[in-house]
Amino acid sequence: MRLLILLIMVMLCVSVLFIGCNQRMEQPIREIVKPSENSLEKAKAAMERVNERRAEAYQKAEKTGDFSTVFTASEDIFREELNFRKGFWVDLVDIYRQENLENAEILEGFENLQDAFAEKLKNGTLGMFYFEYISSFDEIIIEYLRLSFDFPEKSEKELLTLFRLRYSENL
Numbered sequence: 001m002r003l004l005i006l007l008i009m010v011m012l013c014v015s016v017l018f019i020g021c022n023q024r025m026e027q028p029i030r031e032i033v034k035p036s037e038n039s040l041e042k043a044k045a046a047m048e049r050v051n052e053r054r055a056e057a058y059q060k061a062e063k064t065g066d067f068s069t070v071f072t073a074s075e076d077i078f079r080e081e082l083n084f085r086k087g088f089w090v091d092l093v094d095i096y097r098q099e100n101l102e103n104a105e106i107l108e109g110f111e112n113l114q115d116a117f118a119e120k121l122k123n124g125t126l127g128m129f130y131f132e133y134i135s136s137f138d139e140i141i142i143e144y145l146r147l148s149f150d151f152p153e154k155s156e157k158e159l160l161t162l163f164r165l166r167y168s169e170n171l
Contacts, residue, residue, distance in 0.1 A: 039145075039146045039147075039149035039150045040142075040146050042145070042146075042149045043142045043143075043145035043146040043148075043149060044142060046081060046082060046145050047138050047141060047142050047145070049081050050077055050078070050081050050082065050138075051135070051138075053073075053077045053080075053081060054073075054074070054077060054131045054135070055131075057069070057070055057073035057074070057077065057131070058070065058131055061073075061127065067125075067126075067127025067128050067130070068127055069127075070127050070130045070131060071127065071130060074130065074131065074134060075087075082141075082145065089134065089137065089141055091160070092137070092140050092141060092144050092163065093137050093140055095160065095163060095164050095167065096137075096140045096167055097110055099164060099167035099168045100167060113133065113136055116129075116133070117133055120133075143163065143166060144159065144163050147159050147162050147163055147166070
C-alpha cells in the first residue's frame, strides 16, 4: 500500500514537471496582508486626524476672523475623533501633572504654559493660539489612546487607573 501511494505521488510530481503550469501564472500568487498596526501607531494616527481637523477649524476661524469658534470646535473634534467626553483631555493633563509634582522641569513647563495661557486670555488672543496651546498635551493624550488600544476591554475608569500608574511609575 505504501509503495502504491509513493508511486502515485511520484507520478503526480513528474506529470506537473512535464505539463508545467498555465502560462498566465508566471509569478506565484501572494496574498496581500496589511501588517497590523501596534497600539502606539494607532494612537499617533488618531492624533494626526485630530490635528488635521484642528488645522481646518483654525483656517475657518482665520477666514471669518472669529476665533471664539475654536473652543467648541476643539471639544467637538475630541468627541468625534477620539470619543472623549467634554473636558476629558483636561483630566488627562491634570493626572499627568499630579503624578509629576516632584519633577521640577515638568512643573516649570506647566507654569510657563499657564502664564502664556493667562497672557493670551488677558490680551483677548487666546482663540488664535488655543490649538497651539492644547497641542502641547498631545503626547499625554497619545499615551492614554495607546493604553485604550492595548486594553480595549477596559472601562474609562480602569484606563485612567492604568494611565495614572504609567506616570506614577515614570515608565
